[in-house]
Every structure is written in C-alpha cells, then in structure tokens.
Amino acid sequence: MLRTKLSVVSTLFLAAGAVLIAGCASKPVDKTASMSPxxxxxxxxxxxxxxxxxxxxxxxxxxxxxxxxxxxxxxxxxxxxxxxxxxxxxxxxLATLDRFIKLHPASPALDYALYLKGIINFNDDLGLFSSITRQDLSERDQKAAKESFESFKELVTRFPESRYTPDARLRMSYIVNSLALYEVHVARYYYSRGAYLAAINRAQLALTDYQGAPALEEALFILVKSYEALDMPQLRDDSKRVLEKNFPQSEYLSQGFKSSSDPWWKLW
Structure with a gap:
C-alpha cells in the first residue's frame, strides 16, 4: 500500500516537473538581452x-x-x-508622437515630430483608396484635415527655418483650399435641395474662414443664385459685383454650375 502511495507521489512530481520544463522550453527568448542599446x-x-x-x-x-x-x-x-x-x-x-511632444518639449527633433504628426493626419484623411474612389479631401470628414493643419501651423510658427517648413506650408495651403471646397460642397447640396438660406450660410462661412481659396468663386456664385431664388435682388447684385471683381473671367456667370471632372486639388 505504501509503495503504491509513493508511486503516485513520484508520478505527480514527475508530471509537475515535466510541466515546468515544458513551460521553460516554450518561454520566448529575448534576443536583445545581450545586445547593447x-x-x-x-x-x-x-x-x-x-x-x-x-x-x-x-x-x-x-x-x-x-x-x-x-x-x-x-x-x-x-x-x-x-x-x-x-x-x-x-x-x-499619433499616440507615440503626442507622448514624445509632451515629454520632450525642448527636443531638437520637435520640428520633425510636428511634421510627422501633420503628415499622418493628412494621409489618414486622404484615405488609402482615394485614388480608386476619386474622392478628394473636401468630400470627407474634416477632423483629421484640421488636426493636420494645426500641426503644420505649429511647425511653421515655431520653426520657420526648419527643413520641413516649406513642405508644411504647401500642405497647409492644400488643406485650406480643401476645407473651403468642403463648405462649398455642402452649400451646393443645400442649393440643389432648395434650402437656400442654408446654402447662403455655408457659402458665407467659406468666404469668411478661407479667404483666397479657389473654391470661393463658386461660393459667391451660390450666393448669387440663392439670393435670386429668394427674390432678394439687392443682395444678389451685391454678390454678383463681388464675384465679377474678384473673378473677372469667371465662367459661372456665363455657364452656371460646372459638371464634375477631375479635381483641381490633386497635388499628391
């Protein structure tokens, strides 16, 4: 009887040992343990x-x-x-960059961190399949575009001599044009649905926030047509004069809304 009990105990110890050995054998080896930084x-x-x-x-x-x-x-x-x-x-x-920027505000590589953060948001908003869907930045959610702009803005403001600043400026211009065009997309949508007041509000927002953007030509034309639809001739004529002054060769006044074609913004 005693021999039987000892045999059982020995078997249990052997089994436990085998489990420990198997566990040690399956533990991943850190190949960097002996490496220098x-x-x-x-x-x-x-x-x-x-x-x-x-x-x-x-x-x-x-x-x-x-x-x-x-x-x-x-x-x-x-x-x-x-x-x-x-x-x-x-x-x-982005989480890694935010941590870097927080922990190392005086780092000589801070300009690169800001630039990379802007690039990541810029490309994230463009989307992996933008060339396939033919959908531009102005037709999608603008959150990433605005965050990208803020990163580039901080870069060019704090590090005007940085090697990354010239490209950041170009991308900022692109983003501003795209954000303006986004507002015009929305204004055009409201106009096509007969929501003329909503169209006016979005067109005016583009004109106020994104001065100098190419899309403002259409924003002014939307104002002209919306005021005309609301039978507000004085405001229509005022908008038309501004359009003619800023875009003397505008085709909108002679041809109306343009049909869809390849987008003007395609820089990348």
Whole structure:
C-alpha cells in the first residue's frame, strides 16, 4: 500500500516537473538581452530599411526602455512612430508622437515630430483608396484635415527655418483650399435641395474662414443664385459685383454650375 502511495507521489512530481520544463522550453527568448542599446538600434534601423516595420517596432520599444533618458531613447520613439505610420497603424503613431511632444518639449527633433504628426493626419484623411474612389479631401470628414493643419501651423510658427517648413506650408495651403471646397460642397447640396438660406450660410462661412481659396468663386456664385431664388435682388447684385471683381473671367456667370471632372486639388 505504501509503495503504491509513493508511486503516485513520484508520478505527480514527475508530471509537475515535466510541466515546468515544458513551460521553460516554450518561454520566448529575448534576443536583445545581450545586445547593447546601439546594437539594438542598428538592428531596428535595418528592419526599417527593409520595410519590416512589424519587426522594427518591438526592437524600438526595447530600446526605448533600455536607453531611457538618453537621446537614443528619444530617437527610438520617433522611429517607432514612423514605423507604426508605415505599418498602417496611425492611431499608435499619433499616440507615440503626442507622448514624445509632451515629454520632450525642448527636443531638437520637435520640428520633425510636428511634421510627422501633420503628415499622418493628412494621409489618414486622404484615405488609402482615394485614388480608386476619386474622392478628394473636401468630400470627407474634416477632423483629421484640421488636426493636420494645426500641426503644420505649429511647425511653421515655431520653426520657420526648419527643413520641413516649406513642405508644411504647401500642405497647409492644400488643406485650406480643401476645407473651403468642403463648405462649398455642402452649400451646393443645400442649393440643389432648395434650402437656400442654408446654402447662403455655408457659402458665407467659406468666404469668411478661407479667404483666397479657389473654391470661393463658386461660393459667391451660390450666393448669387440663392439670393435670386429668394427674390432678394439687392443682395444678389451685391454678390454678383463681388464675384465679377474678384473673378473677372469667371465662367459661372456665363455657364452656371460646372459638371464634375477631375479635381483641381490633386497635388499628391
């Protein structure tokens, strides 16, 4: 009887040992454990260069912890944000950049962080399939476009001599034109539905907020037609005079609303 009990106990110990051994055997090996921070960074940069962003991200996370408080850790954060962006993970990229900007407000790489943040929101709003759907920025949700504009604006204001500022200015101009065109899209929609007061309000919003944008030509024409539809000749004539003064060669007055065609904004 005693032998039987000892046999059972021995079997249990052996089974427990086998589980422990199996557990140890299946535990993932940290290949960076014996690497220096510089070596980890070299490995991560190699993965980035090869387009293996999913492999670069964990390496950069290791480096960020291993080299905490050093310029190398800051660089790891920026590279990780870029890797997330290229790996189609914009939310993670933006979260990483927001953390970087908060923790390192005096970093010499702050201009790049702001630029990358603007680029991520800019591309996120354009959408992966914009070239297929032929849908431009002005026809979609404007939240990302406005956030992109704010990042670029902070960049050009705080770092006018930055290497990223010229491109940021171009993209800001594009965004302003697109936001204006968005308001005109909405105004045109209201006009086509006979909601003339709503059309006037949206057209006036475009004229007030986005001065100098090409879309304002149509905004003025929408005002002319809406006031005409509401039998308000004085306001119609005032709007027409402004249209003729600012766009003397306007085709709207002779041809009316333009038919859909390739968008004028296609810069990228």
């Amino acid at each position: 510089n070596k980890i960074y070299t490995e991560a940069k190699d993965e980035l260069s090869a387009g293996a962003y999913d492999k670069a991200i964990p390496l950069l996370e290791k480096l960020e912890g291993r080299a905490a408080g050093t310029p190398l850790a800051q660089q790891a954060q920026l590279d990780k944000a870029y890797a997330h962006y290229k790996y189609q993970e914009p939310a993670q990229a």
